[in-house]
Amino acid sequence: MAKSLNCQEGPTTHPCGKCTNCVEITSGVSPDVIEIDGASNTGVDDIRELQRELLYAASGAKYKIYIIDEVHMLSKNAFNALLKTLEEPPENVIFIFATTEPHKVLPTIISRCQRYDFKRIPVEAIVKRLKDLAVKEGIRVDDESLYLIARKADGGMRDALSLMDQTISYCMNDISIDRVRQIFGMIPNQVYHDFMQMIKAKDPQSLITSLHQIFEEGTDLQEFIANMLEYLRIVILRGMQIQIKDISSEELPLFDEIAGLFEQTDLLYIMSQLMQTKNDIRVSGNPYLLIEATISSCPVWMRYRTWQT
Numbered sequence: 206m207a208k209s210l211n212c213q214e215g216p217t218t219h220p221c222g223k224c225t226n227c228v229e230i231t232s233g234v235s236p237d238v239i240e241i242d243g244a245s246n247t248g249v250d251d252i253r254e255l256q257r258e259l260l261y262a263a264s265g266a267k268y269k270i271y272i273i274d275e276v277h278m279l280s281k282n283a284f285n286a287l288l289k290t291l292e293e294p295p296e297n298v299i300f301i302f303a304t305t306e307p308h309k310v311l312p313t314i315i316s317r318c319q320r321y322d323f324k325r326i327p328v329e330a331i332v333k334r335l336k337d338l339a340v341k342e343g344i345r346v347d348d349e350s351l352y353l354i355a356r357k358a359d360g361g362m363r364d365a366l367s368l369m370d371q372t373i374s375y376c377m378n379d380i381s382i383d384r385v386r387q388i389f390g391m392i393p394n395q396v397y398h399d400f401m402q403m404i405k406a407k408d409p410q411s412l413i414t415s416l417h418q419i420f421e422e423g424t425d426l427q428e429f430i431a432n433m434l435e436y437l438r439i440v441i442l443r444g445m446q447i448q449i450k451d452i453s454s455e456e457l458p459l460f461d462e463i464a465g466l467f468e469q470t471d472l473l474y475i476m477s478q479l480m481q482t483k484n485d486i487r488v489s490g491n492p493y494l495l496i497e498a499t500i501s502s503c504p505v506w507m508r509y510r511t512w513q514t
C-alpha cells in the first residue's frame with residue numbers, strides 16, 4: 206500500500222519496485238514510511254509525540270505514511286488523542302491501521318477509515334503457487350508436502366514461501382513428505398489414524414503405550430494436540446461429506462475410513478476433551494499426565510456410549 210502511494214510513478218496499483226521510494230520501502234528504510242507497534246506504544250504520550258512529528262513534511266516522497274500495527278492495543282486515551290488528528294489530518298499524511306481485532310477499535314475511529322479486510326489465502330491457491338515455483342526451480346516435490354507446507358502457513362503466502370525456502374535448504378531439490386515432517390517436527394497422520402483405531406477398539410493399553418513412544422521422541426505436546434485437533438477436524442468434516450481442499454486427494458481415503466468408524470458425537474467429544482486439555486496444559490505442572498488421562502478416557506467414553514445404546 207505504501208509503495209502504491211509513494212512510488213515515483215504513483216499513486217498506482219502497480220508500484221514499479223525499482224525507484225528509490227519503492228526500494229527503500231521494500232527494505233524498510235524509507236524515512237517517510239513509519240511503522241509503529243501499537244502493542245508497545247499504547248499511551249497518550251506516544252500519540253502526542255507522533256502528532257509533533259506530523260508537523261514535518263515528507264522528505265522524499267509524496268506522502269508520509271504511518272502504519273500502526275495492532276492498532277486495537279492503543280489505550281482509550283490514546284485513541285481519543287488520535288481522533289483529533291484523524292478529524293483534521295495534515296495534508297500528505299496517511300495512516301494505515303492494521304489489526305486482527307477490528308471490534309476493539311472505537312467506532313469513531315472506524316467511521317473515519319476506509320476498511321479493507323484481508324482474507325486468508327486458500328490452501329489450494331498456496332499449493333498452486335508453490336508448485337509453480339518448484340517447477341521453475343527444478344525441484345522435485347510431492348503433493349502431500351506442498352499441502353502440508355501450505356496448511357502450516359495458515360493462509361499467509363509470505364509464510365508459505367519462507368517455509369518452502371526452509372524446506373529447500375534442508376532437502377535440496379528432492380523434497381519428500383517424511384523429510385518435511387521431520388523438519389517441522391510434525392507427527393504423521395498415520396499416528397493419529399492408529400490412535401483412532403485404538404480408541405475404536407476400546408484399547409487404552411495400546412493407546413498409552415503409543416503415547417509413551419511419542420513422549421520419548423520428545424514431541425512437543427502442544428503441537429501434538431494441535432495436530433490431532435486439525436486431524437479430527439478433517440475427519441469430522443469428511444463424516445459430513447464436506448469437500449475439503451486443505452488436503453491432497455491421496456490422503457482422503459485415510460480420513461474417510463476413520464470417519465466411517467465413528468459417530469459424529471464421539472468425534473466431537475474427543476475434540477472437546479482435547480481442546481480442554483490444550484488449555485489446561487499451559488498451567489499444568491504435569492502436561493504428560495493430562496494428555497494420558499484425556500487420551501485414555503476416550504475408550505472409556507466409547508464403552509459408556511455402547512452401554513447406553
Ligand SMILES: [Zn+2]
Nearest residue numbers: 212221224227
Ligand atoms: Zn516505484
